[in-house]
Amino acid sequence: MTPTIPASKSASRRRLLQGGLAASALGVLGAPAVRAQAGPKIRIGFWPVAAGLPFFAAVERGFFKDAGLDVEPLKFAGAQQVMEAMLSGRGDGSSNGTGSANLAIGEIAQPGLFKIFCTNPSNAKFVLEEFLVPKDSPVKTVAELKGKRVASGPGIQNVTLAKTMLERAGAGAMNVTELPIGQHVAALAAGQIDAVYTLEPTGTVGRLNGTTRVLEAGVVAHYILGDPMAPWHGGAASLTTEFIRKNPEVAKKYIAAYAKGVEFVRTQPAEARQYMKGYTAIEGALTNEVPLASYMLYNEFKASDAAYFQKFYDLFTEKGIFEKKVAVDGLLYKG
Numbered sequence: 085m086t087p088t089i090p091a092s093k094s095a096s097r098r099r100l101l102q103g104g105l106a107a108s109a110l111g112v113l114g115a116p117a118v119r120a121q122a123g124p125k126i127r128i129g130f131w132p133v134a135a136g137l138p139f140f141a142a143v144e145r146g147f148f149k150d151a152g153l154d155v156e157p158l159k160f161a162g163a164q165q166v167m168e169a170m171l172s173g174r175g176d177g178s179s180n181g182t183g184s185a186n187l188a189i190g191e192i193a194q195p196g197l198f199k200i201f202c203t204n205p206s207n208a209k210f211v212l213e214e215f216l217v218p219k220d221s222p223v224k225t226v227a228e229l230k231g232k233r234v235a236s237g238p239g240i241q242n243v244t245l246a247k248t249m250l251e252r253a254g255a256g257a258m259n260v261t262e263l264p265i266g267q268h269v270a271a272l273a274a275g276q277i278d279a280v281y282t283l284e285p286t287g288t289v290g291r292l293n294g295t296t297r298v299l300e301a302g303v304v305a306h307y308i309l310g311d312p313m314a315p316w317h318g319g320a321a322s323l324t325t326e327f328i329r330k331n332p333e334v335a336k337k338y339i340a341a342y343a344k345g346v347e348f349v350r351t352q353p354a355e356a357r358q359y360m361k362g363y364t365a366i367e368g369a370l371t372n373e374v375p376l377a378s379y380m381l382y383n384e385f386k387a388s389d390a391a392y393f394q395k396f397y398d399l400f401t402e403k404g405i406f407e408k409k410v411a412v413d414g415l416l417y418k419g
Contacts, residue, residue, distance in 0.1 A: 123334045126327070127176045129158045129166035132364040134285055135181030135204040135212060135319050135377040140359040142345030151341040153334065157363070163187075163319075164239050170198060170324050177323040180204045180379065184320045184393075185241035185400055188410045198322040201339050201382045201417035202346060203393070205315030208302030210378040212318065213245075214287050215299040217279045218272050226300055226307075227254030232278035235261040235271060241318075244405055246281035249307040266365065272296050285366050285374035292373060308399055309392050315380070317393040323417070339382075339417070346379045382417045390416070 126148075130136045139157070142148055148155040158175055160166045163183035167190040169175030178187065180202060190197050206212035217223050223232070229250060236246035239262075246260045260281070263271060268280045273295040280286075281303070290296025300306070304316040321342060328335040349356045353376055360366040366374055380389060393412045400406045 123152065123154060124331055126153060126155045126334070126338055127158055127169075127174065128155060128179055129160050129169050129175040129177070129182065130179035130363065131160060131163050131166060131181050131183075133181040133283060133319075134360055134364060134366060134374050136179040136363065137356055137360060137376065138202070138342060138345035138349050138379060139179035139321065140345075140363045141348050141356050142342055144359045145345070145348060147341040147344040147348075148338070151337045153338055153341060155338070159363070162239055163241065164189075170322075173326075175324075176327040178321060180321045180377070181319045182321070183239065183241040184317055184396070185244070185405070186239065187320060187322060188397060188400065188406060188415075189240070191410055191415065192407055196325050198324050198415070199328060199417040200320045200322045200415050202321040202342065203315075203317040203380050204319045204377040205317050205380055205389070206302065206377055207305040207314060207316060208312040211284060211287075211301045211375040212377055213281070213283050213304055213316075214301040215249075215279055215281055215303055216268065216272060216287055216290055216296045217299045218275070219290075219295055219297050221278070221297075221299075223279065223299060225253070226250065226303070229253075229279050229299075230255040230258070233261070233276075234258060234279045234281070235263045235268065235277045236281040237265045237268075237283060238262045240405055242281065244400060244403055245304055245308065248399065248403070249281065249303050252307045269293070269296055285364075285370055288370060288374045292369065304396075309395055314392050315378070315389055316396060317380070317389070318396070319377075328417075336419075343381055346381060349376065349379065383419060385416065 143157060163186040166178045166182045167186045171190050171194055215226055236242045243260055250258050265282060265286055268282045268286045269290040271277045287298045302312050305314040306312045323335055357371050360371055390412055397410050397412060401409050
């Protein structure tokens with residue numbers, strides 16, 4: 085039991101001296117624990133998909149901690165929830181993998197909401213999105229899905245893209261059923277649907293268990309951007325402008341530490357893969373099989389990259405999903 089009587093004067097003096105010595109020692113050593121708590125908590129929302137790997141790696145490798153940052157990962161079921169957390173002030177940013185169109189809807193609701201500092205562009209080489217069919221399906225092209233039962237991942241970005249790509253591929257105007265991504269392979273295997281527009285690692289899961297095959301990958305680059313090798317900036321890491329305004333130096337440190345995560349994934353992909361575990365449903369043999377996304381930091385954007393990003397956003401304006409045009413250039417972090 086803790087004593088309730090006052091300590092003696094000599095004991096108090098001894099503790100004071102000991103505390104002073106300990107503080108001096110911490111000062112000599114740099115006091116990393118104290119420094120780590122000096123700044124604000126940075127609440128970053130993420131969707132449990134492979135594209136968030138730089139963020140996961142930066143947390144687990146200690147890149148944020150080494151920079152003296154207190155980062156709190158917030159897991160959400162979808163990109164829309166990440167955006168809503170930023171809108172409500174419950175989140176300070178998003179990790180890669182968060183749907184860029186979902187973020188743009190938040191920008192329309194609250195102009196000046198965020199700044200994008202890293203995207204995860206995909207295409208036929210850096211595979212993220214694809215149409216899947218059952219392994220023994222006779223369908224050979226996306227156009228042949230006309231009249232079939234097709235599903236997509238949940239959310240306005242997935243559904244809009246799926247419908248538009250089917251139409252542009254020659255399948256015509258079709259209804260698309262929203263399904264959680266975790267149900268895509270099972271729904272195909274059970275014969276509940278004939279095809280699905282999905283995101284990795286769904287295609288890898290279906291291939292490994294022998295139930296599905298990829299009909300076509302890199303489909304957004306092909307049917308929306310007009311070039312299978314064009315960069316589709318479908319996901320993005322961001323910070324709210326409110327956080328950047330209040331904590332400009334902390335924001336710079338955070339982005340620099342995040343960039344270390346990007347560099348780690350680029351240069352040591354085999355080592356980085358392990359950090360999907362715990363943040364996504366990817367583990368075991370799947371960890372070594374799932375395709376890795378490409379990444380583009382704000383200071384790596386060329387005019388052509390911004391143009392392709394804008395073309396993607398313009399689709400949502402054209403379809404009436406965005407109430408007004410969203411200018412990509414105004415959303416990019418400038419440093």
